[in-house]
Amino acid sequence: QVQLVESGGGLVKPGGSLRLSCAASGFAFNDYYMSWVRQAPGKGLEWISFISGITTATSYADSVKGRFTISRDNAKNSLYLQMDSLRAEDTAVYYCARGRNWYDYWGQGTLVTVSS
Amino acid sequence: EIVMTQSPATLSVSPGERATLSCRASQSVTVNLAWYQQTPGQAPRLLIYGASTRAPGVPDRFSGSGSGTEFSLTISSLQSEDFAVYYCQQYNNWPPWTFGQGTKVEIK
Numbered sequence: 001q002v003q004l005v006e007s008g009g010g011l012v013k014p015g016g017s018l019r020l021s022c023a024a025s026g027f028a029f030n031d032y033y034m035s036w037v038r039q040a041p042g043k044g045l046e047w048i049s050f051i052s053g054i055t056t057a058t059s060y061a062d063s064v065k066g067r068f069t070i071s072r073d074n075a076k077n078s079l080y081l082q083m084d085s086l087r088a089e090d091t092a093v094y095y096c097a098r099g100r101n102w103y104d105y106w107g108q109g110t111l112v113t114v115s116s
Numbered sequence: 117e118i119v120m121t122q123s124p125a126t127l128s129v130s131p132g133e134r135a136t137l138s139c140r141a142s143q144s145v146t147v148n149l150a151w152y153q154q155t156p157g158q159a160p161r162l163l164i165y166g167a168s169t170r171a172p173g174v175p176d177r178f179s180g181s182g183s184g185t186e187f188s189l190t191i192s193s194l195q196s197e198d199f200a201v202y203y204c205q206q207y208n209n210w211p212p213w214t215f216g217q218g219t220k221v222e223i224k
Contacts, residue, residue: 059210
């Protein structure tokens with residue numbers, strides 16, 4: 001069955017960096033676009049980035065453009081999100097999700113807290 | 117950016133009753149709309165895509181309708197597991213892909 005498992009969240013100071021990972025299993029990973037969606041505490045969902053399966057084309061929300069970098073390693077069935085210059089407003093649960101337009105499978109999420 | 121507006125913010129419904137949730141787009145998204153369900157502490161779950169196509173495994177008490185700028189999600193007879201927050205999301209004009217702010221369906 002399809003599984004997505006995020007890791008790498010934690011507490012980081014403003015201006016710091018974190019790298020999130022998402023381990024995928026149960027499907028042909030390189031056939032699928034993958035996305036990151038976040039949810040601030042008590043708030044709604046915000047799309048932040050996607051990456052295509054083979055060509056690794058990417059796109060970012062304006063709120064993270066220039067600070068976050070999405071990547072993937074198809075040999076390892078893994079998705080990544082490098083987050084630099086973190087701000088308090090980046091505090092959220094970060095989900096990896098399968099798909100580009102709609103998201104049919106989601107991980108359980110990993111919490112990123114940006115605070116001094 | 118397309119703004120998605122959901123109403124009402126909270127819907128109080130008794131088990132077994134019908135619930136209708138609304139989603140409005142700031143400009144036409146044709147039928148490029150999805151609905152998700154999120155229960156507390158859990159990841160969102162895809163219910164509907166293409167405005168009206170149920171995702172695999174979704175019970176047929178969930179139905180989606182609409183096109184252009186007006187959409188609705190109907191739950192025909194609410195079960196206990198259906199009390200949750202529901203989000204709509206457009207994928208017609210991107211980036212960004214945008215979500216509504218959510219409708220919470222609570223027990224009356």
